[in-house]
Amino acid sequence: MKTLILASLASLVMAGACAPAYAQGTDASPGERLFQQRCxxxxxxxxxxxxxxxxxxxxIGRSAGSVEGFKYSPALKGSGVTWTPETLETYLTNPGAMVRGTRMTQRFNNAEERRAIIEFLGSH
Known part of the structure; x- marks a missing residue:
């Protein structure tokens, strides 16, 4: 009986040790992984x-500041920006330079990472 309990416990521990790797998924695209990590x-x-x-x-294709129920900065809400891959590229490079007064401060300096994230967003 004790051996069975120990074997079961060992199986659960091993399953738990493998769970984080499985949960992250090896099938995730670079854009998906970057989105999860950075966004x-x-x-x-x-x-x-x-x-x-x-x-x-x-x-992609949505007007900036238009999601119902979210409190945007007046700057972004009044920016007149429509999100395209090109506008997202500029915004993610330096949000404050594109829309002075935006609340988003996260910058994405790596062009390859920006493109991967934008491609991932475009698929959703």
């Missing part, structure tokens, strides 16, 4: 729930 703390993509930042479902 996921503030923005949702799998759901239309707003967090610290607005959800980003369907962001």
């Amino acid at each position: 996921g703390a503030c923005h949702q993509l799998a759901t239309t729930r707003n967090g610290v930042g607005p959800h980003l479902q369907g962001v």
